[in-house]
Amino acid sequence: MALLEVKDLQVYYGVIQALRGISFEVNEGEIVTLIGANGAGKTTTMQSIMGLIPARHGSVVYDGHDITKMPCHEIVHLGMAQVPEGRRVFQELTVQENLLMGAYTQKDKARIKADIEEIYEQYFPRLGERRSQIAGTLSGGEQQMLAMGRAMMCHPRLLMLDEPSMGLSPLLVDFVFDMIKNFNKNGTTILLVEQNAGKSLAISDRAYVLENGRIALSGTGAELMESEEIQKAYLGG
Ligand SMILES: Nc1ncnc2c1ncn2[C@@H]1O[C@H](COP(=O)(O)OP(=O)(O)OP(=O)(O)O)[C@@H](O)[C@H]1O
Ligand SMILES: [Mg+2]
Secondary structure (H helix, E strand, O other): OOOEEEEEEEEEEOOEEEEEEEEEEEOOOOEEEEEEOOOOOHHHHHHHHOOOOOOOEEEEEEOOEEOOOOOHHHHHHOOEEEEOOOOOOOOOOEHHHHHHHOOOOOOOHHHHHHHHHHHHHHHOHHHHHOOOOEHHHOOHHHHHHHHHHHHHOOOOOEEEEEOOOOOOOHHHHHHHHHHHHHHHHOOOEEEEEEOOHHHHHHHOOEEEEEEOOEEEEEEEHHHHHHOHHHHHHHOOO
């Protein structure tokens, strides 16, 4: 059984249909990417899975639970977390306070403290050096690290990231993709949404190409990288 199974998902904004029946699955331990151009429906898919935008039709099953109509906070308790588009962090709060907010599903104070230290040590030493800095004054790359660190605070079994590489310098893009690989190596299943097809296909077990609210193509990361269609449309080849 897949960890996440999305079946014929249809989402509307008013009378406009943004998702025209999306079906895909993510198996435990995988990195799966949805790639697609602006407006293809990537963010809508993620927000709908997370219970933030209602589905008009179709279903989302996570770890055997039908979560199609479940509110977001309950979904988080099932072990799913997301890093939303635009790396939203609490601008007025410090780095440390932002990480604390990510632990709201946890109760054990000592454990939370240890988790924060682990985020600093294991993944983002740069955040450790800036633990008292107000998040709004961090650089774009540092804010992305913080958004990722905060999502990891609830020990998600499935982590979804919406265009984590957007607007970052090439060096930081590589860093972010390395970090996603690290999270995955340490046991977190990943659903990634990206326009950066080259980098994301390179780290993906499987991927789906989203076009105008539909899945146009799917395959392993390696297969899609070789595909002529993908080369032309997304890899400038
Ligand atoms: N709140 C909204 N109201 C109306 N239409 C919306 C809304 N949000 C998104 N849409 C439309 O739904 C479609 C899918 O948008 P979505 O944000 O999911 O695309 P995306 O693949 O994430 O694009 P991008 O790469 O630019 O982030 C687009 O045509 C968009 O204009
Ligand atoms: Mg988007």
